[in-house]
Amino acid sequence: MSEEAASRKAPGALARLSINQETIKQWSLPELAEGCAASGITQVGLWRAPVQEYGVERAARLMRAGGLTVTSLCRGGFFTESDAARRAAALDDNRRAIDEAATLETGTLVLVSGGLPPGDRDIAAARERVAEAVAVLAPYAAERGVRLAVEPLHPMYASDRCVISTLGQALDIAERFPVDQVGVVVDTYHLWWDDQVPAQIVRAGTGGRIAAFQVADWVTPLPEGVLLGRGQLGEGCVDLRGFREQVDAAGYRGAVEVEIFSPALWARSGTEVLAEVAERYQRHVL
Template identity: 75%
Template sequence: MSDGTAGLLDRLSLNQETVRQWSLPELADGCARAGVRGVGLWRAPVQEYGVAAAARLVRDAGLRVTSLCRGGFFTATDPARRAAALEDNRAAVDEAAALGTTTLVLVSGGLPPGSRDLPGARERVADALAELGPYAAERGVRLALEPLHPMYAADRCVVSTLAQALDLAERFPAGQVGVVVDTYHLWWDDTVGTQIGRAGGTGEEAASRIAAFQLADWVTPLPEGALLGRGQLGDGAVDLRWFRERVETAGYRGPIEVEIFNPALWARDGTDVLAEVVDRFLAHVG
């Protein structure tokens, strides 16, 4: 293994949804055995295991939590539901802080039932960021706004492009609100290279908006509901190495998280899946 390979592998993080078949202890053990140093966690399994216990588990395994998924869902118009969403997001910030990660991934939310008002929904996302940004920053956590593929605009996320995410993030200090660059959501966009450069800012870490860099490949046909059809690295249409080079040119040197929702991976042995992820990562990203 060359120094370059070792350096890149040090940056690999496994998002736990990629190996959903694993419990948290299996995840911690499996990553440690595979030499993977980072994990991206999800709130539900962490809460089920216990936040403090999960933090201890990953720390004892020598792992770094690179992100917590996810807060967000800010687009309700009903005041009680909005208040509940904000309260839940404060809890998510607290959980991120307890896990020792600086990055809370936010999925903005879709249109409320019956609504066709995309601009209004997007403004409610901005309002929520304004409320949560200071709370998060005080706890050492940055809100990482994730643009999701436009096919999710109605029911999941009204922020569909990196340009839109940056338009929102730039209303706030870089220490409060960043963005997620996820290849699955952004690969089709002919402006994404330019927008990654914009997200990098001056190239100094404190000014950069790139809070997380996530990988999955795009494969077809899409499954019903379009949620669980992400491809293993190298199986699809995305030029993953191009993305890595672009975020690095923009100054990003942080974790590279592999997040693949795919029932075919979940049906396999987790150790095999992780070994394949590592191989594919080195072959298609390195």
């Protein structure tokens, strides 16, 4: 075994690994906490809907009791509505999301910006509405110890889910605000295709803007469409280790959060999936 391979298998190799809840969606929150603890994994990323169903304060107690750090909460956002009442409702919902993140003691609320409203073709204006919403929410979040993290999604999501498609676009918004209030998410599934990403990672790192780093692979053809077609680590064409090395070189020292939406994984034993993720993380990301 090479020295590099041995270091990837050494004790502590899972120290930065975070399991996003959606990767093992078949597990309840208690099962997730128990499974991670049994596997020596100390970090998880959570989603609002299952946390709300379980109870936010109850979930926070469960995480603390299991010795788990919540690396991010997904998701806030959906700011692009042009209707004033809908925009106000979105802001109210995001304030609740910030409060939930604070209760869970995570410093990162991931924002998915929202797509174009029906009949709207002005994507530049939609992006500006995202920035306007962040301006309203960032001080509220900062008061509660939560940092907003703007996530760019693959361009195939631009019409219906996220008008922020590149890391550069996310940084253009984040950099309008203090660094401790707004950062960005680097997600391999969404960004692997963009030849500007290396330079933008350097830009993000120089400014201290990398709030979260998420990994999943891209397989062709997408087995379940763009939303649920994410590949298990090492299955596809993404240079996962290269991404990790780039964010590390840019100064990022946080969690590496595995976020895979995959009905194929959800149909399997959660224990089996977790073990496979941990092994592939060490083999393809470290």
